[in-house]
Amino acid sequence: MASRRVAYSSRLSVSWPWSQSARRQRSFNSLRLQSRSFQTDGESRAARPVVPDFAFAFDIDGVLIRSAKPIPHASTTLQYLQRHSIPFILLTNGGGKHESERVADLSSRLSLSLSTSMFIQSHTPFAELVHGENSLRDKCILVMGGEGSRCRDVAEAYGFTNVVTPGDIYAAYPEIWPFSGPFKDHYYGKFARPLPKPINPENPEESLKIDAVFVYNDPRDWGLDAQILMDVMLSSRGIMGTYSAKNGDTSLPNWGYLQDGQPTLYFSNPDLLWAASYHLSRLGQGGFRAAVDGLWKALTTSKDHPSPPELYKKVVGKPFRETYEYAEKQLLRHRDTLFSKDEHRRQEPPPLKRVYMVGDNPESDIRGANSFESPRGVEWISLLTRTGVYKDRDGERPTWEPRAIVDDVKAAVQYALKDSQWPEPLE
Helix, strand or coil: CCCCCCCCCCCCCCCCCCCHHHHHHHHHHHHHHHCCCECCCCCCCCECCCCCCEEEEECCECCCEECCEECCCHHHHHHHHHHCCCCEEEECCCCCCCHHHHHHHHHHHHCCCCCHHHEECCCHHHHHHHCCCCCCCCCEEEEECCCCCHHHHHHHHHCCCEEECHHHHHHHCHHHCCCCHHHCCCCHHHCCCCCCCCCCCCCHHHCCECCEEEECCCCCCHHHHHHHHHHHHCCCCCECCCCCCCCCCCCCHHHHCCCCCCCEEEECCCCCEECCCCCCCEECHHHHHHHHHHHHHHHHCECCECCCCCCCCEECCCCCHHHHHHHHHHHHHHHHHHHHCCCCCCCCCCCCCEEEEEECCHHHHHHHHHHCCCCCCCEEEEEEECCCCCCCCCCCCCCCCCCEEECCHHHHHHHHHHHCCCCCCCC
16 A cells, blocks of 8 residues: 655654644643543542554664664654554664663663564564475574674574574685685684584485575675575585576476575565765675675576576565565554553543654655555555655655655654644644
């Protein structure tokens, strides 16, 4: 369900021009709304606070923080929402650490009390893959990206029991990528683990076999990770050190590539760019994916099949539907928990009608909110801030049009409160 479009100037600002009479009217409206719901036991009546039928989803980098520093008004804006029990979740394409670690760090930086129930990273949905009939819990998975062994630690915290990193493979077989020598001891040597099996193509049944590949976070050593990824996807059945005899077979689908039991490849973050401390946006995990696609095309295209075979992959994170559907479920669970703990709100909360997605990246935050069709009929409304990836340049409009473009997260929340006719403005 596409978000509604309203024309705004390129420098839209949101303000609350409350005159004295307007303030009196606001107070009256607030009392009137509160009086709509009563608890009666035959002896007494008690007004209850207003329960919001809307909620928020906030991106983090470029909206709340930038290069680990809080963006102005981010902390006070979220504190306002918590004081008024207005539900929100943090929905980021970032990752590389466990949710509990990120929550503790953000709570400290933003002076808030946050919980993992309201925090979704790009790779959080991967935790679901340890359950069900096709569980990968005990399979050998290759996890890429992040600093040191952090992403391995995250995968193991999710429940995966057999996790290998490119650093493990490199430490055991440094000849696999001859250009990372300077990092062998002082970087990889600090976290690399012995491989569960050797790389032995002469005895494939006893050789290291990769059952799934996950890119959890932006890789730090693109060359090593890309080389190992190509080795795995060109192998037979994911067995390291082999090369599938089906590759290039024009009688098979996809020219024979990925037709020999190779593992599923997962990317957690499609963002080509992200807002770092440098004044221009930097390449993200989407940049690594584009490089991998280019390598795949170069390695698999030939005169016999000039159109390149497809590199099959599954991509999650914003703007993809799976991530927004997961986020909505998590938001509803968090919302139920929030109201069940509030002793002043004993009535059932009304159905959730709107979620305001506040982001800085048109290609992920805005595109995802505009494109998502909620199975529960919840309307997702996109609001784009100027504090991150998106910049006004000569009146150029974003690639995906939001409901409104605002200066920062405070202005976004002010817009949403007014749009939802909330009786208490954010000053």
